[in-house]
Amino acid sequence: MENKKTTELLxxxxxxxxxxxxxxxxxxxxxxxxxxxxxxxxxxxxDSDCGLSSLQDEIIELKDEIKRLKRHKHDEKTGDVLIRI
Incomplete structure (x- = not known):
């Protein structure tokens, strides 16, 4: 197993x-x-928790972050988030 690439393991x-x-x-x-x-x-x-639940929590947090970013417009050239003040 140690000879395989990470993508191959996935x-x-x-x-x-x-x-x-x-x-x-x-x-x-x-x-x-x-x-x-x-x-x-x-x-x-x-979190010193090597279970699947901690990984699932991380994925949920990332999905929430992506949803928040999708609500805002992005500058096409730089990719910066444009927020109205």
Whole structure:
């Protein structure tokens, strides 16, 4: 597993998920390798909780941040957020 690239491990983890979103046999080995790599180790070890729930919370926070940014217009050249004052 350590010889595989992070993207290959993510693809393998995706393949080890069935149609209903349940993880199939062998996912734990892939997961154990992923949590040792950046940026996963930074995200998961930030709260010293290496469970899926902390990762899901991080994803929800990022989605909320994206929704807030989509409400504002962006400068096409710089990408800066334009907010009316």
């Amino acid at each position: 693809d393998l983890l995706h393949k080890l998920t069935d149609k209903d979103g349940n993880l199939l046999e062998g996912w734990q080995e892939v997961w154990d390798e992923l949590v040792q790599r950046d940026p996963f180790c930074l995200i998961l070890n930030e």
